Amino acid sequence: MRSQQLLKIAKDFGGPVYIYDSEKIKTQYRKLEIAFRSVKNLSINYAAKALSNVNILKYLNNLGAGLDTVSFQEVELGLKAGFDPKDIIFTPNGVSIDEIEKVVSYGAQINIDNLAMLEQFGNKHPSVPVCIRINPHVMAGGNNNISVGHIDSKFGISIHQIPHLLRIVENTKMNINGIHMHTGSDILDIEVFLHASEILFNTARKFKRLSFIDFGSGFKVPYKKGDIETNIDELGEKLSVRFNEFCRDYGRELTLVFEPGKYLVSEAGYFVSKVNSVKQTTSTVFAQIESGFNHLMRPMFYGSYHEIENLSNLSGEERFYSVVGYICETDTFGSNRKIREIKEGDYLVFKNAGAYCFSMSSNYNSRFKPKEVFWIGGEGHLIRREEKFDDLIRNQVDLSNEVLAS
Numbered sequence: 001m002r003s004q005q006l007l008k009i010a011k012d013f014g015g016p017v018y019i020y021d022s023e024k025i026k027t028q029y030r031k032l033e034i035a036f037r038s039v040k041n042l043s044i045n046y047a048a049k050a051l052s053n054v055n056i057l058k059y060l061n062n063l064g065a066g067l068d069t070v071s072f073q074e075v076e077l078g079l080k081a082g083f084d085p086k087d088i089i090f091t092p093n094g095v096s097i098d099e100i101e102k103v104v105s106y107g108a109q110i111n112i113d114n115l116a117m118l119e120q121f122g123n124k125h126p127s128v129p130v131c132i133r134i135n136p137h138v139m140a141g142g143n144n145n146i147s148v149g150h151i152d153s154k155f156g157i158s159i160h161q162i163p164h165l166l167r168i169v170e171n172t173k174m175n176i177n178g179i180h181m182h183t184g185s186d187i188l189d190i191e192v193f194l195h196a197s198e199i200l201f202n203t204a205r206k207f208k209r210l211s212f213i214d215f216g217s218g219f220k221v222p223y224k225k226g227d228i229e230t231n232i233d234e235l236g237e238k239l240s241v242r243f244n245e246f247c248r249d250y251g252r253e254l255t256l257v258f259e260p261g262k263y264l265v266s267e268a269g270y271f272v273s274k275v276n277s278v279k280q281t282t283s284t285v286f287a288q289i290e291s292g293f294n295h296l297m298r299p300m301f302y303g304s305y306h307e308i309e310n311l312s313n314l315s316g317e318e319r320f321y322s323v324v325g326y327i328c329e330t331d332t333f334g335s336n337r338k339i340r341e342i343k344e345g346d347y348l349v350f351k352n353a354g355a356y357c358f359s360m361s362s363n364y365n366s367r368f369k370p371k372e373v374f375w376i377g378g379e380g381h382l383i384r385r386e387e388k389f390d391d392l393i394r395n396q397v398d399l400s401n402e403v404l405a406s
């Protein structure tokens with residue numbers, strides 16, 4: 001989207017505001033489809049936790065996506081958005097059997113990543129098809145915080161536990177219909193991904209009734225100029241060949257599943273906030289915005305980089321700033337950034353604000369969660385109102401003074 005469009009939306013709707021560009025989501029979705037066009041059955045399941053506004057889910061459903069979910073609440077959101085339960089996969093970690101059973105009752109595909117749970121579930125429901133999440137112990141990511149394939153990870157069933165897994169399946173007579181891995185965010189190296197895929201194929205051979213193989217996600221998108229982006233075309237070419245070969249050997253046309261979050265929505269999102277004040281200190285100039293890690297916590301949580309631009313001054317002099325929030329804790333969005341001269345009341349935009357941004361927002365400091373706007377058909381549509389005071393106290397229970405004095 002153009003800077004003028006973002007500024008106009010921020011002024012029309014009032015900041016702070018998240019803005020999502022529908023065209024970018026569509027472009028990313030089609031790029032994946034095209035890269036894997038030689039695979040007969042392809043399913044792109046959008047990872048709902050990246051951005052879960054029901055309008056975004058509906059939009060992706062209309063594009064033809066399935067849904068990847070990690071909680072029964074996300075499954076319910078998916079159903080509300082119109083997804084067929086058959087197109088929803090539930091890939092939780094550390095949830096109770098009650099939650100899994102609830103999702104089974106909705107008709108969604110379940111994915112189990114723990115042997116104790118698999119045995120318990122298989123004993124109770126041997127006829128329900130189950131996908132299993134494997135940990136191939138391959139790290140495709142760079143950042144330790146978001147790499148989930150390593151040996152100490154809490155995710156997945158270790159490939160070294162396959163003999164035990166097979167015993168459970170044999171004993172319970174349960175039906176394993178899918179094999180899954182998700183090796184973590186940020187795949188830099190396609191060879192690493194292909195290596196993990198071979199481990200997945202080897203595991204898949206041990207099961208006779210599969211209908212799909214799910215390769216997870218972790219596709220990398222650029223956050224700043226010069227960043228490497230996962231080469232989807234190259235991955236598509238190489239993995240499709242291997243997948244089609246595997247299907248021929250296996251004797252059945254399986255479905256190739258991906259579950260991208262970031263790849264589909266990261267670059268489509270913008271967060272725009274007004275500048276409250278510009279504060280000169282002994283070491284830097286702070287631009288203090290009308291927001292904080294209550295709205296956008298990735299920079300503080302993961303040290304992630306979000307490009308910042310001054311929408312109100314697109315051609316002025318560049319100066320160095322530390323952009324911070326209003327939360328009573330250190331909440332630095334970016335330090336020592338070169339940004340065009342900032343004045344009070346200017347609007348700053350944070351790029352790559354589609355994935356894991358609104359969905360990680362909170363009410364810390366008793367602040368309201370911001371509004372969301374969907375840019376579609378050349379127009380901005382409000383898809384979430386800003387919260388109000390009532391939202392903050394809705395679930396609080398007032399005790400009487402008598403009780404409080406006791």
Ligand SMILES: *Cc1c(COP(=O)(O)O)cnc(C)c1O
Pocket residue numbers: 047049050068070091182184185186216217218219259260261262263355
């Ligand atoms: C979070 C998650 C994804 C999405 O990861 P991205 O890096 O956003 O693409 C996919 N699958 C599972 C199981 C996840 O937990």
